[in-house]
Amino acid sequence: MITAIILAAGFSRRFKEEKLLIKLNNKPLISYVVETVVNIGFEEIILVYRNKNVKRIIENHDIKYAYNEMSSKGMSSSLRCGLKESSNTDGYMFINGDQPFLTISTIKTLIKNFHERNESIIVPRYNGKRGNPVMFSSKWKEELMNVTGDIGGRNIIKNNPNDVYYVDIAKNICGMDIDTWEDYLTIKELMDNE
DSSP states (O other): EEEEEEEEEEOOTTSSOOOOEEEETTEHHHHHHHHHHHHHOEEEEEEESOOOHHOOOOOTOOEEEEEOTTTTOOOHHHHHHHHHOOOOSSSSEEEETTTTTHHHHHHHHHHHHHHOSSSSSSEEEEEEEEEEEEEEEGGGGHHHOOTTTTTHHHHHHHHHHGEEEEEEOOOOOOOOOSSSSHHHHHHHHHHTTT
16 A cells, blocks of 8 residues: 655745645646546545645545644654554555646555565656655655754665665656745646647
8 A cells, every 4th residue: 555645744944824725727727636646546645734724725635634723843743643543554655736737647656666676775766867756665764754954855865875766757848846936836737728
């Protein structure tokens, strides 16, 4: 079993407002990721949130919710919050809530590689650049529980190169996320042109 942990507890500091609630084609940003993840068929999905309005938007989905009361401590607190809520599992896929172009195909490709490879960390690459979502086998749970700050599992990846398998994703748009208003406008324009 793979547990999907959707990270939706950030403060959108560069965006200046709650970006997961902004609308793209009349749909809140967080809805794109949640609907994609739900349609994969994960046995366990956990949404880690800070803003109750983010949870309220997607409450109609059959997923677990984990309120991150320590979200001011950075992304590491969201990892811990999701891991604490998870059941016994083979691995974790950490998915950012701000990737509206993330596809079912990309997620399934990462899962397939996770099952086929001996490597215990799966990282997508978009146009040669490391991206998200990232997968960790359950053997990394303790180390993930001990990360600090706002960098997630990046140091685990950096310090364990022999355990990492990179998957090149041809469709670079899947890796796009929204951190700034410029990112939002770029993604909105791409959606408008589809």
